[in-house]
Amino acid sequence: xxxxxVVHGAPYSSESSHSALHFAQAVIDTGHEIHRVFFYHDxxxxxxxxxxxxxxxWDLGARxxxxxxEHGTDLVVCVASSxxxxxxxxxxxxxxxxxxxxxxxxFTVSGLGQLIDTAINADRLVTFGA
Amino acid sequence: xxxxxxxQSKAPHGSxxxxxxxxxxxxxxxxxxxxxxxxxxxxxxxxxxxxxxxLGTKDYSVTYKALPDYGVSTIYCSxxxxxxxxxxxxxxxxxxxxxxxxxxxxxxxxxxAILGF
Numbered sequence: 001x002x003x004x005x006v007v008h009g010a011p012y013s014s015e016s017s018h019s020a021l022h023f024a025q026a027v028i029d030t031g032h033e034i035h036r037v038f039f040y041h042d043x044x045x046x047x048x049x050x051x052x053x054x055x056x057x058w059d060l061g062a063r064x065x066x067x068x069x070e071h072g073t074d075l076v077v078c079v080a081s082s083x084x085x086x087x088x089x090x091x092x093x094x095x096x097x098x099x100x101x102x103x104x105x106x107f108t109v110s111g112l113g114q115l116i117d118t119a120i121n122a123d124r125l126v127t128f129g130a
Numbered sequence: 131x132x133x134x135x136x137x138q139s140k141a142p143h144g145s146x147x148x149x150x151x152x153x154x155x156x157x158x159x160x161x162x163x164x165x166x167x168x169x170x171x172x173x174x175x176x177x178x179x180x181x182x183x184x185l186g187t188k189d190y191s192v193t194y195k196a197l198p199d200y201g202v203s204t205i206y207c208s209x210x211x212x213x214x215x216x217x218x219x220x221x222x223x224x225x226x227x228x229x230x231x232x233x234x235x236x237x238x239x240x241x242x243a244i245l246g247f
Binding site: 004006008040041078080081111112113115116117119120122125127129 | 160
């Protein structure tokens with residue numbers, strides 16, 4: 001089965017990110033497929049390439065990146081949510097003349113159409129709210 | 131054929147859930163049949179006479195009025211949650227169809243995906 005995952009919560013602020021990661025791993029471990037993980041609302045902060053949590057805690061940013069690298073999982077942050085919260089890739093940082101990019105390289109910035117595509121084309125849509 | 135149900139459950143100006151949820155609704159209407167259900171404090175998103183000038187947030191209740199132009203003909207709301215807040219449909223900026231719990235269950239079952247905010 002093809003799952004679409006939506007994450008609304010910022011990392012460490014609610015259980016949203018942890019639960020979504022556990023769920024995504026379980027989807028893969030049980031032989032199912034992830035259509036896309038769409039980060040919306042405060043969920044876009046999961047795309048931060050600047051997270052530096054203490055070493056004895058889960059590095060949520062690194063875990064999302066591992067998911068993308070090992071399983072080719074499509075990690076998309078909503079462009080409108082990202083821009084207003086300061087999550088910019090280098091293209092957007094240049095466009096808005098900001099001093100640095102903040103988005104990790106394993107995430108893609110895209111529009112809300114990707115959320116709707118996920119809702120339409122995944123067999124199941126699972127939202128991790130906050 | 132995809133049929134999407136958007137559920138708004140949060141009060142309008144304490145978080146951006148309502149406004150960003152509404153953005154998702156508008157995008158959804160470009161690709162699929164979409165319906166909107168207001169529950170819990172989400173009903174306050176369409177309360178009449180909102181004035182956010184001192185708050186620094188956007189009064190997006192007006193955008194709800196445009197939903198019919200996007201093909202969203204009916205806005206549903208939980209009858210129980212409307213009554214619990216001492217409100218009637220006359221207090222809201224858009225016409226709503228109040229639904230009981232059984233009808234809400236049926237509404238959810240009639241859609242291919244639910245996007246909750």
